[in-house]
Amino acid sequence: MEKTPQTDPRQSWTFSNSINSEIRRAAATGIYDIRGGGAKRRVPHFDDLLFLGASMSRYPLEGYREKCETSVTLGTRFAKKPIELKIPVTIAGMSFGALSGHAKEALGRGATLAGTSTTTGDGGMTEEERGHSEKLVYQYLPSRYGMNPDDLRRADAIEIVVGQGAKPGGGGMLLGQKITERVAGMRDLPVGIDQRSACRHPDWTGPDDLEIKILEIREITNWEKPIYIKVGGARPYYDVALAVKAGADVVVLDGMQGGTAATQDVFIEHVGQPTLACIRPAVQALQDLGMHREVQLVVSGGIRTGADVAKALALGADAVAIGTAALIALGDNDPKWEAEYQKLGSTTGAYDDWHEGRDPAGITTQDPELMQRLDPVAAGRRLRNYLNVLTLECQTLARACGHNHVHNLEPEDLCALTMEAAAMAQVPLAGTNWYPGKPGF
Amino acid sequence: MTTTLDMTATDLRAVNTTLQAAAKAQANEAYVITNPRGSHAMACGLDGPLNVTIKGSTGYYCAGMNKEATVTVEGSAGPGVAENMMSGIVTIEGDASQYAGATGHGGLLNIKGNASSRCGISMKGIDIVVHGNIGHMSAFMAQKGNLVVLGDAGDALGDSLYEARLFVRGSVKSLGADCIEKEMRPEHIETLKVLLEKAGADAKPEEFKRYGSARKLYNFNIDHADEY
Numbered sequence: 001m002e003k004t005p006q007t008d009p010r011q012s013w014t015f016s017n018s019i020n021s022e023i024r025r026a027a028a029t030g031i032y033d034i035r036g037g038g039a040k041r042r043v044p045h046f047d048d049l050l051f052l053g054a055s056m057s058r059y060p061l062e063g064y065r066e067k068c069e070t071s072v073t074l075g076t077r078f079a080k081k082p083i084e085l086k087i088p089v090t091i092a093g094m095s096f097g098a099l100s101g102h103a104k105e106a107l108g109r110g111a112t113l114a115g116t117s118t119t120t121g122d123g124g125m126t127e128e129e130r131g132h133s134e135k136l137v138y139q140y141l142p143s144r145y146g147m148n149p150d151d152l153r154r155a156d157a158i159e160i161v162v163g164q165g166a167k168p169g170g171g172g173m174l175l176g177q178k179i180t181e182r183v184a185g186m187r188d189l190p191v192g193i194d195q196r197s198a199c200r201h202p203d204w205t206g207p208d209d210l211e212i213k214i215l216e217i218r219e220i221t222n223w224e225k226p227i228y229i230k231v232g233g234a235r236p237y238y239d240v241a242l243a244v245k246a247g248a249d250v251v252v253l254d255g256m257q258g259g260t261a262a263t264q265d266v267f268i269e270h271v272g273q274p275t276l277a278c279i280r281p282a283v284q285a286l287q288d289l290g291m292h293r294e295v296q297l298v299v300s301g302g303i304r305t306g307a308d309v310a311k312a313l314a315l316g317a318d319a320v321a322i323g324t325a326a327l328i329a330l331g332d333n334d335p336k337w338e339a340e341y342q343k344l345g346s347t348t349g350a351y352d353d354w355h356e357g358r359d360p361a362g363i364t365t366q367d368p369e370l371m372q373r374l375d376p377v378a379a380g381r382r383l384r385n386y387l388n389v390l391t392l393e394c395q396t397l398a399r400a401c402g403h404n405h406v407h408n409l410e411p412e413d414l415c416a417l418t419m420e421a422a423a424m425a426q427v428p429l430a431g432t433n434w435y436p437g438k439p440g441f
Numbered sequence: 442m443t444t445t446l447d448m449t450a451t452d453l454r455a456v457n458t459t460l461q462a463a464a465k466a467q468a469n470e471a472y473v474i475t476n477p478r479g480s481h482a483m484a485c486g487l488d489g490p491l492n493v494t495i496k497g498s499t500g501y502y503c504a505g506m507n508k509e510a511t512v513t514v515e516g517s518a519g520p521g522v523a524e525n526m527m528s529g530i531v532t533i534e535g536d537a538s539q540y541a542g543a544t545g546h547g548g549l550l551n552i553k554g555n556a557s558s559r560c561g562i563s564m565k566g567i568d569i570v571v572h573g574n575i576g577h578m579s580a581f582m583a584q585k586g587n588l589v590v591l592g593d594a595g596d597a598l599g600d601s602l603y604e605a606r607l608f609v610r611g612s613v614k615s616l617g618a619d620c621i622e623k624e625m626r627p628e629h630i631e632t633l634k635v636l637l638e639k640a641g642a643d644a645k646p647e648e649f650k651r652y653g654s655a656r657k658l659y660n661f662n663i664d665h666a667d668e669y
Contacts, residue, residue, distance in 0.1 A: 193659040220486030
C-alpha cells in the first residue's frame with residue numbers, strides 16, 4: 001500500500017529550539033540568564049554600507065605610495081594635555097576583575113605598540129595596566145571602586161561612564177567566584193561576594209550636576225586631562241548634546257553591540273540602539289552646537305574590521321574603540337580551546353559565560369592556573385598586529401575614495417544596501433539618490 | 442603663619458592651585474578663605490598636611506578627594522562634601538547637603554549640623570560623624586567605615602549595606618534592604634568612643650544602637666528577589 005505523504009515536521013519560528021531551550025533553563029532555575037558580550041541578534045550594521053570609491057568625479061590616491069594620515073587628537077576643547085594617537089582605534093574600558101591581570105597587561109602592550117590608548121574599567125587602575133600603557137584612560141564609574149586622586153593624576157585622560165551600549169540604564173554584577181583577594185582588596189569588599197556595580201553615580205544626578213563634577217575633576221587634575229563622557233546608545237542626539245553642555249572634551253558613544261562582562265541577556269538584547277543608528281544623530285547634535293571636531297566623538301560597539309572603522313569615521317566619528325574584537329585578538333574564543341568550551345556547554349565563537357571565571361583562554365578569569373595560559377607579551381603582539389591591520393584597511397578604503405587623511409572620509413563616500421541602513425546612516429540606498437526620511441522626497 | 446585668600450579678588454583656580462601647591466609642599470601651613478560665596482569644588486584634591494578654614498558656606502564637592510589636609514567650613518556645605526576623601530579631617534560647622542562623604546575611603550568627616558539624603562553613600566572606609574540628623578537612603582551600598590549619627594536617621598538607612606558600621610543614637614525611620622540592628626559589642630563601644638572624642642561630640646557610646654548588614658544579599662539568590 002502506498003504511504004500517505006507526510007508534511008515535514010515544522011519548527012516554530014516563534015518558539016525556536018533556541019527560545020525553547022531558554023524557557024526550559026528558566027523553568028529549571030528560576031533565574032534569568034546572565035552572560036558577557038554584546039547583542040548577538042542581527043541588527044543593521046556597517047556591513048550594510050558600501051564605499052563608492054573614486055570615479056570620474058574624484059580621483060584616488062596611490063596605494064603603497066601616497067600618504068594617508070591616521071593620527072587623531074582627543075581632548076582639544078579644554079584639556080591642557082590632549083591625547084595624541086597614531087591611529088583612530090582605541091581600546092575600550094574593560095575592568096580588572098572581569099579580565100585577568102595578564103589580559104590587562106596585554107591590552108596595554110598591544111595598544112602602546114600600535115600607538116593608541118587603552119582604558120581601565122570598574123575596579124580601578126592596576127600596575128600591570130599603567131606600567132604597560134603609554135596612554136591610559138581612567139574610567140570614573142558609578143561604583144568608584146579603587147577610585148583615588150593619585151590614579152586620577154597619573155591617568156592620561158578621564159572617562160566618566162554614564163552608560164554603556166550593552167546595558168544603557170543598567171549596572172553590573174561581578175559574581176563572587178571572580179572576587180579574589182586582590183580584586184576584593186581593590187574594591188573594598190569581602191572576598192567571594194557578588195559585587196554590584198551601581199547603575200548611576202552616587203553624587204550627581206543630571207547634566208547640571210555633572211558639569212560641576214567635571215569642574216571638580218579638572219580642579220583636582222590641574223585642567224590637564226581630557227574628560228571623556230561615555231554614553232550607551234539610547235538617545236544619542238540628546239545624550240551627546242547634554243554631554244557637550246556638561247563640559248565633555250570627548251564623547252564616547254557605545255552602541256548595543258558593545259560588550260559587557262556580565263549582564264542579563266534580556267538587557268543586552270532588548271535595550272539600546274544599534275551602533276549604526278547612533279552615529280548620525282550624535283554627529284548632528286555636535287554640528288548643531290558647532291562642536292563637531294571640537295568635541296571629539298569616539299564610537300564603539302561591534303567594530304571588527306578596517307571597513308567598520310572607515311565607515312564610522314565617514315559618518316562623522318573621530319575615532320572608534322574596540323573591546324570584544326580586542327579580546328578575540330588576544331585569544332578569546334580561539335578554536336584551540338574547543339574541547340574545553342564543549343565541556344562548559346558552549347563552543348568556539350559562542351562562549352560568553354565570562355562572569356563564571358572559567359575562561360579556557362585565561363582572559364576573563366581570575367583563576368591562577370587559567371590566567372597563566374595567556375602570555376601577555378605574545379597576546380600584546382597579536383593585538384598590535386590586529387590594530388595595524390584595522391588601520392591599513394581603513395587607509396586602503398580612504399585612499400580609494402581619494403582622501404589623504406582618514407578623517408576626510410564623509411557620508412558622500414557611502415551608499416546603503418538596505419532601507420534600514422540607509423535610514424539609519426542617512427546615506428542613499430544603493431542605485432538611488434534617496435534614503436528614508438530625506439527632506440524633499 | 443596664616444595666609445588669607447579672598448575669593449572676591451582670587452578666583453577658584455587660583456585658590457585651588459595655591460592650596461594644592463601648599464599641601465604638596467608638606468609645610469603644614471594654615472590658610473583662611475574668605476567670601477567663598479558658595480563656590481563649587483573648593484579646596485579639592487589637597488594632597489598633604491594643610492589647615493584650611495573657609496569662612497562661609499560652600500557649593501558642591503568641597504574638599505573632594507582630600508588627603509591628609511584639615512579643612513573646616515564655617516558655614517554649610519553643598520552636595521558631595523568630602524566625596525571620595527582618602528584621609529585627613531573635614532569639619533562642617535553647619536549642615537551638609539546630599540551625598541556627604543560619598544565613596545570616601547578614609548579620614549574623618551565631622552558634620553556639626555544635619556546631613557541630607559544619601560549621607561555616606563557607597564562609603565569605602567571613611568568615618569562620618571553627624572551631630573544632627575541624616576536624611577533618607579543614607580549609607581546606601583556602604584562598604585566600609587563608620588557612620589555615627591547623634592540625631593535621627595531617615596528612611597531606608599543602610600539599604601544594600603556591605604560591611605560599613607552604622608551607629609544611631611536617635612530614631613531610625615526605617616531600615617533599608619538587608620540592614621538590621623546588631624549587637625553592640627565592646628569593640629564597637631570602643632570604636633564609637635574614639636570617634637565621638639575625635640569629633641568633639643557630647644554623647645556616650647552606650648546611648649547608640651548599631652546597624653549592619655544581614656549579609657543575605659551578598660550572593661544572588663532567587664528566593665530573595667522580593668527584597669529589592
